[in-house]
Amino acid sequence: MLRSFLRNLLGGPIAVQLRRYVIVGSTTAGVQMLLLWLFVDAGDVNYLLGATVAIEITIVMTYVLNNAWTFASMRNTGWTDYLTGLLKTNVVRGTAIPIQLAVLYALVDWQGIQYLLANAVAILVSGVYRYFFDVKWTWGRT
DSSP states (O other): OHHHHHHHHHSSTTHHHHHHHHHHHHHHHHHHHHHHHIIIIITOOOHHHHHHHHHHHHHHHHHHHIIIIITGGGOOOHHHHHHHHHHHHHHHHHHHHHHHHHHHHIIIIITOOOHHHHHHHHHHHHHHHHHHHIIIIISOOO
8 A cells, every 4th residue: 555655656647636635744744743842842731632733723724725736626616515525524634633643642652752753753654544535535536
């Protein structure tokens, strides 16, 4: 699955879409990391709580960008379709939150890795899951 993902990133029928998804994901991951840092270091919030809030904030941002750019050819238009897509991506990404938080917790508490580095790894791990279900369900086609 990973090999196919990487191959499709470079060429193939969904290469442009996949590259755009990675660019949007990288951008919003950067925002998520900044928010997490602000919550934990500036706000003195527990890193797991901070990560949960940062994830939810970036879910909305990710949907807006992906709908407008990544999946432009199949974008959700009109209020009903747009809000239905936002709800679907929240379900997809909401079900990925436990995956991301579990990886984050395991790396920080069990392996002693710094929380921001651990969060970056957790984002990557849950990213493949999110892509597959967003393509298949949120936008309903490949």
